[in-house]
Amino acid sequence: MKKVITYGTYDLFHQGHYNLLKRAKALGDYLIVGVTTDNFDLERGKMNTCNNVMERIDAVKATGLADQIVIEEYRGQKIDDIQKYGVDIFAIGSDWEGYFDYLNEFCQVVYLPRTEGISSTQLRQERPTVNIGIIGTGSIASRFVPESENVNSAFISAAYNPNMGENMVFCEKFHIPTMAHNLDELYANCNAVYIASPHYTHYDYAKSALKAGKHVLCETPFVFSSAQAEELYQIAEENKLVLMVALKTAYSPAFGHLFSLLKSRVIGDIVEVNASVTTLTDESSEKLDSKHFGGSMSENACFPLLPIFKFLGTDYRNINFYSKMKNDVDMFTKAVFRFDHAVASFQVGLGVKTEGSMTIAGTKGYVYVPAPWWKTDYFEVRYEDQNQNKKYFYPFVGEGLRYEIKDFVAAILAGGFYHNKISRNENLVMARVQEAYIKGNNVYKL
Numbered sequence: 001m002k003k004v005i006t007y008g009t010y011d012l013f014h015q016g017h018y019n020l021l022k023r024a025k026a027l028g029d030y031l032i033v034g035v036t037t038d039n040f041d042l043e044r045g046k047m048n049t050c051n052n053v054m055e056r057i058d059a060v061k062a063t064g065l066a067d068q069i070v071i072e073e074y075r076g077q078k079i080d081d082i083q084k085y086g087v088d089i090f091a092i093g094s095d096w097e098g099y100f101d102y103l104n105e106f107c108q109v110v111y112l113p114r115t116e117g118i119s120s121t122q123l124r125q126e127r128p129t130v131n132i133g134i135i136g137t138g139s140i141a142s143r144f145v146p147e148s149e150n151v152n153s154a155f156i157s158a159a160y161n162p163n164m165g166e167n168m169v170f171c172e173k174f175h176i177p178t179m180a181h182n183l184d185e186l187y188a189n190c191n192a193v194y195i196a197s198p199h200y201t202h203y204d205y206a207k208s209a210l211k212a213g214k215h216v217l218c219e220t221p222f223v224f225s226s227a228q229a230e231e232l233y234q235i236a237e238e239n240k241l242v243l244m245v246a247l248k249t250a251y252s253p254a255f256g257h258l259f260s261l262l263k264s265r266v267i268g269d270i271v272e273v274n275a276s277v278t279t280l281t282d283e284s285s286e287k288l289d290s291k292h293f294g295g296s297m298s299e300n301a302c303f304p305l306l307p308i309f310k311f312l313g314t315d316y317r318n319i320n321f322y323s324k325m326k327n328d329v330d331m332f333t334k335a336v337f338r339f340d341h342a343v344a345s346f347q348v349g350l351g352v353k354t355e356g357s358m359t360i361a362g363t364k365g366y367v368y369v370p371a372p373w374w375k376t377d378y379f380e381v382r383y384e385d386q387n388q389n390k391k392y393f394y395p396f397v398g399e400g401l402r403y404e405i406k407d408f409v410a411a412i413l414a415g416g417f418y419h420n421k422i423s424r425n426e427n428l429v430m431a432r433v434q435e436a437y438i439k440g441n442n443v444y445k446l
Helices: 015-025 038-043 053-062 077-084 101-105 120-125 139-148 164-174 183-187 199-211 226-238 253-263 296-300 302-312 401-413 424-438
Strands: 003-008 030-036 068-072 089-093 108-112 130-135 154-160 178-180 192-195 215-219 243-246 270-278 318-326 329-338 343-349 358-362 365-369 378-383 390-393 443-445
Touching: 003 015, 003 077, 015 030, 015 053, 015 089, 015 108, 030 053, 030 077, 053 068, 068 077, 077 101, 101 108, 130 139, 130 183, 130 401, 139 154, 139 164, 139 401, 154 164, 154 183, 154 401, 164 178, 178 183, 183 199, 192 199, 199 215, 199 226, 215 401, 226 243, 226 424, 243 401, 253 302, 253 365, 253 378, 253 390, 270 296, 270 302, 296 302, 296 318, 296 329, 296 343, 296 424, 302 343, 302 358, 302 424, 318 424, 329 424
Parallel strands: 003 030, 003 089, 030 068, 089 108, 130 154, 130 192, 154 178, 192 215, 215 243, 270 343, 318 443
Antiparallel strands: 270 358, 318 329, 329 343, 358 365, 365 378, 378 390
8 A cells, every 4th residue: 555645734625625635636645635634734934724623623624535634743754754654655736846855755756736726825815804903112022023914914004102213113123004194194094003002001092092993902011900800801792892902921832731631630739939020120211100100010910910810719718019219110029819729929129130040849840941931932841750751842033922913813803702811800800900019009019
């Protein structure tokens, strides 16, 4: 029996895919089809897939051409599969001509003609475009624009900054079509808004954009009171709009897998979470402006709050804050939470430096995520018996913003029916913690 194997993403399955599988099938008696996983696609920089891996597998299965379907999860797997399944022919589209010649050492390599005039890329390009207007043109917005170019259906159509000089420089640098002179002009040239303005302006801008019927992706910290957060979510729901918070860690592959592993109890019951985020900052920075909610808590607390609430839930019993102050701004704050069956703590600082790692302690073992844990591509699960320790590696491509942009665009194109990596309740409770600190509740100054 002659075995043939071929691989593909098979996103937005179309006639070209079918024709290629049919040609591969005709080469032998038994066809094995490899379908790439979502994470492998991300690792290769493919942010544009529209169908998840199960949908793509079902599409291949529905053709009736595959005798066997395998999942492609890592680089080098093709050689392993060829040897494992006793493959005689490796078949792939002619657009890969010459690329897989190295496999001739293991089997015959055949490049098949592709169907002209149709491709997944073309179909994706024909999908509706999400025109994103940017409010704020600082450092994070300067990273957002090039990251968005990696996400299909995302297009930066306009930008607004009250400082028109800065806005002009930004728009010229990134070739943004519309330099908006006011919010009305911005809204007229987009159907979604990314808010990257100073954090004390987030509430007003988000409310304005939602009232104008625009989907909103808001930078962290979201807002500084639970009432404001609740109001914004209410407006979004009433108008069937997507409202997301751009906390990039939540959208990264590594964090998603860490969450799944912990929920499967690989370290037993979680009894403690501790995380640190500290950056030494120039004291003249706006981040330390006491008039505009400056300080370590405002700037960095959202990052460690994410794993605490993801892994332990949001029903904490109490929280205490310990802050080192300077000029009425916290240069360093340690927060300690008490839950019914666990504790959690975090350290944030703009004037104090510490190790930016995270540990999650459990009854069977613990997880160690090295610095900078909030954009990690690697973590370890460790046990008393070190022979059982396991390391996990996942891609963190570019600045990491492309993951949140991909989810934001997907949620809009799906009509809002899309799993949000950070729940409404989690964002509400994060805002509640920030509000408690600003009001001085259980704040002890060092």
